[in-house]
Amino acid sequence: MGQVEPLRKMGRQTSPKSSSKDAQSLAIRRASATQVTPTAAALGEDGFIMVESEQVLSYHRSGLDAASLRRLQQGHMRPSLFADLHGYRVEQAREVVWRAIKQAQAEGDRCLLIIHGKAGAGYTDDSGDIRGAGQALLKSHVSHWLQQVGEVLAFTSALPKDGGTGAVYVLLKNSRKTR
Template sequence: MSKKSPDKEELELFRQAVQDVRRLEAEPRQRPERPRPSPRPRQRELDEAAVLDELLSDPVNPEELETGEELLFVRSGLQHKLVKKLRRGELAIEAELDLHGLFRVEAREAVVRFLNECRQNRVRCVRIIHGKGHGSEQKRPVLKQYVNHWLQQRDEILAFCSARPVDGGTGAIYVLLKRGG
């Protein structure tokens, strides 16, 4: 198929049809601006996801965790002198977490969040107040049993023990964390 050139009559008709058309002045080409994504608190989302991933497991039966009045946990290899200082309350408390009024799931999330913050801030010794259970339905220290179990699962926990009476007695514990981040 060959192309046919327009004749004079067709060219004249075309010129009449476009006689009122004016050339637009060319503007510099611009890329269309993409709408920027709305700001998201990505680090907070990552932290919250990490909290969910790191939730501590609960014991199968909390009754099996019944402890005496005082709590004591020490990782093997820890210096006896350091444990003695912890038990006497001679180490400076750098942070504190109070679990009063929290339910088990809330308390577990609070403990995980607290320990992560302590690790990030290179905190060495903390106090966790779990209460004595006077406000619980069973009138026994439910959170105390869970905290005892949860802390033993964390590698950064070197030792913990019940606090001195002036710092909460059997309703609180001193916790010694590993050095570093």
């Protein structure tokens, strides 16, 4: 075998190692580290109900046709954006959910996937005590918040391949951009 020479770079462009979905998720996570927007902060806790970790979530606004809801439940409306809430505290997760909805609308997307997980190890309160161990804290909050956002037409637990009861498909109203 002869002498080996390295290839010269001739204006080649290499693709990034991460996928565009990873880049979108990273962008959402980075944006969540900034201040809470007044609108996201307005997502209140009134009427908050804790749900079970394996409970199937399903919600739709009146007026949504049954066919659209069925397509969402069966995973036929593929999400073009996703937000993974693993590792976030409740306040951080609220901001990530809000930003994901706003980003999807800005890009003209109608369906997104929010991965909230099923149950956690709990959280440490101000006194240092662990609270909520084994409860589906983020899942419960996500369900509660999504019902408060006017742009959300429906949400339902995802198919097992997309996270099952640890994630939800969210259907948004058509944004003005796509009309």
